Amino acid sequence: MPLQTVEPQRLYRQIAEQLRSLIGGGEFAPGTRLPAERDLAKQLGVSRPSVREALIALEVEGWVEIRTGSGVYVLAHSGATVNGAATQVPATEWGPFELLRARRVIEGEIAALAATQARRKDLQTIGEAIAFMQADVARGLAPLEGDRAFHTAIAQASDNVVLLETVQTFWDARHGPLFERLGGHFESQSVWRLAIAEHEAVLAAIKVRDADGARAAMQQHMDKTNARFSASWRRANSSRQPA
Structure with a gap:
């Protein structure tokens, strides 16, 4: 199998991937609220802005919902769609x-x-x-x-x-x-x-x-x-x- 180009991932995408995996694995059930940004940042060893970028990416992709005055909640479905196609944040997008x-x-x-x-x-x-x-x-x-x-x-x-x-x-x-x-x-x-x-x-x-x-x-x-x-x-x- 030929080698493929390896592209470095932006930090917020790495954080989003971890959270996505936890949601997909049942660590955070649909309807539950995710830990506060401060707590997530501490557990992941990253800055709060990077966590916020990751949460926004997950919201764009339909994994979570950010509710004003309440927090960030896991959605029952795993991905938003536009015209039947899954919504994805471009890999090249800057935070x-x-x-x-x-x-x-x-x-x-x-x-x-x-x-x-x-x-x-x-x-x-x-x-x-x-x-x-x-x-x-x-x-x-x-x-x-x-x-x-x-x-x-x-x-x-x-x-x-x-x-x-x-x-x-x-x-x-x-x-x-x-x-x-x-x-x-x-x-x-x-x-x-x-x-x-x-x-x-x-x-x-x-x-x-x-x-x-x-x-x-x-x-x-x-x-x-x-x-x-x-x-x-x-x-x-x-x-x-x-x-």
Whole structure:
């Protein structure tokens, strides 16, 4: 038998596989609640964000249900389906928290570059993106297009096409099933308003050409987004989450 390519698994997928095996083996019966994230993280020797990513993957695939204000429960069936086909998280999908950590590093530096290189038209474009977000929120909509335009405009202001395409790749990854499902548990119009204020702080630093301030403001935005995604399920609500 010929050897096959061995591909490294992302940590959250390894955790999800362990939990899936335990559920399939009857360790956790349908209808029972899984241990708290803190306890699972301690038993597995991993971080709580990695456990949360794994639980979200299991929810996407129909193994568990995350109930706001209660916890994570095992479902009676073993897999969700879409048009008769089993739902699977792509093997290449980045974990949401891993993505946010990468964005914190890279987009922080991009914001610092933008502060030193942004032209008047760049500032106008960034400001228009924020205004677009504000208008959507005022109508009760999730301002995704404006959010994308904001981060893209800052990357464009850095005057580096590689950085621009990197941010666009980040944004595309943000719309994978894990990130979308996680956001669905925590997003709201009030959260979007907080994110807009964080965006405004980034723009304010760029306008006065404060590179350190722009970097810090962007990193704080990512940190606060991470914190919102890390909130207890008991404080979760339904809508859409910015980043």
